[in-house]
Amino acid sequence: MKINGQAYRTIWLAQDGWRVCVIDQTRLPFRFETLTLGSTGQAAEAIRSMVVRGAPLIGATAAYGVALAMREDPSDAGLEAALALLGATRPTAVNLHWALSRMRARLIGLKARSRAQAAYAEAALLCDEDVALCRAIGEHGLTVISGIAARKPAGEPINILTHCNAGWLATVDWGTALAPIYMAHDAGIPVHVWVDETRPRNQGAALTAYELGGHGVPHTVISDNAGGHLMQHGQVDMVIVGTDRTTATGDVANKIGTYLKALAAHDNGVPFYVALPSPTIDWSLRDGLREIPIEERSSREVTHLSGLSETGEVEQVRVVAPGSNAANPAFDVTPARLVTGLITERGIAPASSEGLAKLFPDLAGAA
Ligand SMILES: CSC[C@@H](O)[C@@H](O)C(=O)COP(=O)(O)O
CATH class of the missing domain: 1.20.120.420 (translation initiation factor eif-2b, domain 1)
Known part of the structure; x- marks a missing residue:
C-alpha cells in the first residue's frame, strides 16, 4: 500500500x-x-x-x-x-x-x-x-460487502466496524480484515469504517486510522465502548476483525475486546466476520478458551497513554490513579458460535470443524 x-x-x-x-x-x-x-x-x-x-x-x-x-x-x-x-x-x-x-x-x-x-x-x-493470501481474502470478503450493498439504498455507505489493526501494517501487504474494505472502496462501493480505538495500545486509533486515511477510506474512530450502542441503533452493517490464532473448530483469538463486540453483534443481528489466512489456523487445537495462550503484557500499557502534545512532542502521560494496580490481558477468545463466517484465501467457511475441514481438507487432515 x-x-x-x-x-x-x-x-x-x-x-x-x-x-x-x-x-x-x-x-x-x-x-x-x-x-x-x-x-x-x-x-x-x-x-x-x-x-x-x-x-x-x-x-x-x-x-x-x-x-x-x-x-x-x-x-x-x-x-x-x-x-x-x-x-x-x-x-x-x-x-x-x-x-x-x-x-x-x-x-x-x-x-x-x-x-x-x-x-x-x-x-x-x-x-x-502472504501478499497473495491477503489479496484473495480481500476478494472473498468483497463478495460479502457487495451483498450487503445490494440490500441497501443506492449510494448509502456500508458501515463496517473493525477492532485493532488487521490491515496492511499487520501483514506484508493488503491486510486481512481491511483487504475487503480496500477492495470495496477501490471498486466504488461506498464504505465507512467505525474504528475501535483498541485500548490499551490503541492500534485502531493509531494504525487503522492511519492506514484508512492514507488510502482515502472514510472512517470514524470510536471509543472501545461505543460499538454496542451503534449496533443497537442500526449504525453497523457488519463487523470484520482479524485473528492471531483460530482453532480447528473455529474459535477465534484476537485483540482484547473482540469478544465483547461479537456478543453485541450477536445480540443485534449484525454479521460478525473474521478474516484470516490459513497459517493463522492452529489445527492442533479444538477448544480456544482452554487452549489458546493469552499474552499478558505490561500494566504500564494500561496506566499510561502515549500521544502528541500541544507542542508537537510525542509524550507519555499517566491516566490511572497513582498506586492502583492494572492488569493487561492482550487477547481474548470469541467462541465459534458467535462468528458468522471465516473469510479465508479459499473462500468463506462456517466457523466449525466441518466448515474449515471442507475448505482445507489437505491441512485439516494433516494435523
Ligand atoms: C492481520 S492481523 C490479526 C491480528 O494479529 C490483529 O487483529 C491483532 O490482534 C494484532 O495484535 P497486536 O498485539 O497488535 O500484534
Whole structure:
C-alpha cells in the first residue's frame, strides 16, 4: 500500500541485500520511520517490542530472523538457538510458530553452507505468499460487502466496524480484515469504517486510522465502548476483525475486546466476520478458551497513554490513579458460535470443524 504516494510493503531487504527493513510501528501515526535489522537478536526484539506486530507480519519477521541467523551461525545448534529465541517473543499469534516450523523444515536437511541462501529465498517466498493470501481474502470478503450493498439504498455507505489493526501494517501487504474494505472502496462501493480505538495500545486509533486515511477510506474512530450502542441503533452493517490464532473448530483469538463486540453483534443481528489466512489456523487445537495462550503484557500499557502534545512532542502521560494496580490481558477468545463466517484465501467457511475441514481438507487432515 502507499505512504505519501510511495508503495511500501511492511518488510523488505535493504540495499545491501541481507539486512531487513521494517516500519517502526511504535512511532506511528505521528512519525514514519524505518528500522534496519542486522541480527536475529534485533529481529526478535522488533517482534517483542511491537516495532512489528500483527500475526502475519510477526511470522514474516521471524522468517527473516532465521535468515539473519543463518549468516551468523548456520550450524544445527545455530538454527535451533534462533528458532528458540524467535519462538519465545510473543505467545498468542500462531503464525510465529508456523513460520519457524516452515523455516526449520526447509533448512534442516541442507548442508550448513547452503542454509543462508535457502533461508532468504524461503523468507521472501513466505512474504510473497502472504501478499497473495491477503489479496484473495480481500476478494472473498468483497463478495460479502457487495451483498450487503445490494440490500441497501443506492449510494448509502456500508458501515463496517473493525477492532485493532488487521490491515496492511499487520501483514506484508493488503491486510486481512481491511483487504475487503480496500477492495470495496477501490471498486466504488461506498464504505465507512467505525474504528475501535483498541485500548490499551490503541492500534485502531493509531494504525487503522492511519492506514484508512492514507488510502482515502472514510472512517470514524470510536471509543472501545461505543460499538454496542451503534449496533443497537442500526449504525453497523457488519463487523470484520482479524485473528492471531483460530482453532480447528473455529474459535477465534484476537485483540482484547473482540469478544465483547461479537456478543453485541450477536445480540443485534449484525454479521460478525473474521478474516484470516490459513497459517493463522492452529489445527492442533479444538477448544480456544482452554487452549489458546493469552499474552499478558505490561500494566504500564494500561496506566499510561502515549500521544502528541500541544507542542508537537510525542509524550507519555499517566491516566490511572497513582498506586492502583492494572492488569493487561492482550487477547481474548470469541467462541465459534458467535462468528458468522471465516473469510479465508479459499473462500468463506462456517466457523466449525466441518466448515474449515471442507475448505482445507489437505491441512485439516494433516494435523
Ligand atoms: C492481520 S492481523 C490479526 C491480528 O494479529 C490483529 O487483529 C491483532 O490482534 C494484532 O495484535 P497486536 O498485539 O497488535 O500484534
